[in-house]
């Protein structure tokens with residue numbers, strides 16, 4: 157069923173957010189994109205005058221979010237779909253990376269997204285209608301050395317999305333956590349924060365990972381325009397998924413991770429079961 161109300165996309169200046177907004181606009185929807193610079197706001201509204209609306213927002217400015225959503229509901233009408241897309245990747249060995257970078261990573265990828273959800277929920281709940289798509293990452297299921305803070309933030313958003321879905325399902329609100337693989341956006345380029353190296357013990361492990369990611373930036377397998385089509389299909393679905401992977405890299409890596417988890421849990425099953433209280437354990 158095609159969405160008629162307003163679609164709100166955070167981080168609509170580039171990459172996946174921009175591609176999704178463009179595709180939704182091309183299929184006749186009205187889209188509000190949040191951006192951080194006036195020039196980006198003007199460029200966004202030029203995409204489809206009268207249908208593309210922009211607001212300036214840094215999602216870490218959480219005090220600005222409720223008033224912005226209230227103003228949008230008043231001036232542009234009901235927000236039917238929220239796409240929590242704004243986010244960035246921190247890259248750095250955990251021991252080398254300041255705690256401040258972990259805070260910043262969570263402020264944007266987790267606190268910003270949750271503040272957006274909390275701002276739209278009262279309106280959606282009142283109407284018993286709404287869609288929330290949280291752009292997480294395959295890094296919300298799998299990990300690799302050097303992106304502990306990023307994966308932590310995306311694991312958090314996966315968990316929050318799943319619990320939230322169970323809270324709002326009976327209120328007419330669908331939640332989907334969308335976990336993309338590697339997509340050809342600014343993510344590993346201008347948007348990434350890279351903590352400088354200084355502990356030589358990690359050189360052999362991490363330097364090749366950093367070099368590979370830098371070299372692959374702009375040549376990732378995922379096509380943002382195709383992700384945009386997939387996202388709109390979810391928005392229009394009567395029964396959207398709770399978890400959606402995007403890209404065959406994400407599918408392969410996450411399936412491998414789940415198989416390894418099953419194998420490890422089976423190997424250690426006797427120890428896991430050994431901790432049940434004898435008094436309450438079911439009779440054999």
Ligand code: NAP
Pocket residue numbers: 166167168169170171172173191192193213214215216241242243244245264291292293294295335336337338339340341342343344347376
């Ligand atoms: P991108 O091209 O760098 O786009 C990121 C968008 O987020 C930009 O519009 C950026 O705005 C915005 N943003 C960043 N920090 C913000 C903040 N504090 N407040 C408001 N907006 C902010 O990268 P992308 O790949 O499209 O990223 C979109 C989402 O997909 C992110 O959540 C990312 O983690 C996720 N993701 C990407 C990939 C991938 O391979 N590309 C894979 C998995 C998940 P500015 O232009 O102002 O910087």
